[in-house]
Amino acid sequence: MNDAIDPVVEADLDAYVDDQLDAGRRIEIARYLSHHPEQAARVMSDLQARDELRLALTGMHSKGSPETSEAARRLERGLMRNRLLGNLQRVAAVAVLVGIGWLAHAGFGPLTISEVVASTPPPAYVADAVMAHKTSLVRAGMKSQSEVNSYDPAEIRAATAITMPQLLDRWIVNDVQLFPSAFGPSVEMEIRSDEMKRLSLFAVRPGSFDVVKPKALRIDDSTAAYFQIGDVAYALVSDASPADLEIVASQLAKTLY
Template sequence: MSDVIDPVVESDLDAYVDDQLDASRRIEIARYLSHHPEQAARVMSDLQARDELRMALTGMQSRGTLETSEAARRLERGLMRNRLLGSLQRAAAIAVLVALGWLAHAGFGPLTISQVVASTPPPSFVSDAVMAHKTSLVRAGMKSQSDVNPYDPAEIRAATAITMPQLPAQWSVKDAQLFPSPFGPSVEMEIASDNLGKISLFAVRPGTFDVVKPKGLRVGASSAAYFQIGDVAYALVSNASPADLEAAASQLSNTLY
């Protein structure tokens, strides 16, 4: 399930006219148009032209203008040419791909897709979590940044509306910082653990409403495990293995239900 918080752009209005949006997004666009009369007038004009073209192409009687009928005939002729040209282009593309495949096979051996390439890329907030983790390591090594901010989950929730998970008894919070993000402040905590070394716990509002089970992965020289509950996403980052972080993330996730 996903409810994307997304600004309305020109392509959204075109997709609205072309009936290429799902019901929830059409409702969002309609709400937007109700507050933007100039945009709404243009969309209504496009809808009228679309319906007149459809009626002209299907041979139905309409009250459209002569210009619309002529545009429909030109469109029909153009579509026939495009279908022929598209068939020729696909045939040429297949021939090129086959030739390239033989060349690659001869030069480099059989080609295979690695698991990393084939897998779904992680959400963007994972990269933010890794960067926050690296920043905390730099900050920990600076004498001028040695002051430790006390960790108060109730205060964090009151300030950011982000609920932090309950930490294991063997973990101790060394520092807690707020970072800016597009959908409100994010939280980054520096944690010392008994078996995973130095950990960063990152919490942020990614702009989507979803439920994502914990998943571990490698991100450059670090490991991360991320999950999402509702409109808040969480990520653990450390040098431990992705499997160990995923298990720790599962434990944290269970405390939020």
């Protein structure tokens, strides 16, 4: 009689492709795929695309498809897809979040991007990350809003299909919240560090697959450094300089490979 295993969901298959499972769970997923050929074929295709993309990005010779190599070169140069309906998605996300603390939006006023970076508009989720950061500051000053500092990246992955980067040394998690967005749940994490005092890490699935190297910019009185790996995008927000925050974002991005 075969031992029963936990139900296999889409997040498990994504974690299998991303090498995020322990050996025992990978064996269970492999057993599941051996009985589900259609799912197995899709997973094998994802594994091939992942490996080809990694090889192309590192400049190694690969026998992968020319399309993958060309896509990697475009991504490495930092070209990003135009995000249609970006403003509508941002407005929809704010409307949903009004009931859980996003009323602070009215007090912050519209977000403005400095002229230095105006020629390269950031993705829509960056504005959401800055707003989430400001909201977390408001929450921190409210006695009625209790902080949740128990951080379990595996649980977040299982619930949202969002893989969180490995936190840097001496970082202390003050609060972790899940917020709805136009593409599903997003993660807002408030962090304390000796170097940057207080900063936020925002993660969301923006609805597209891309590879974007860390970039930093000023939005109002905050700095945001954003990057994307695969189908998950990340943004760090703090009062640090763009150069310093971009270095930290690069360190976080390396933990995801």
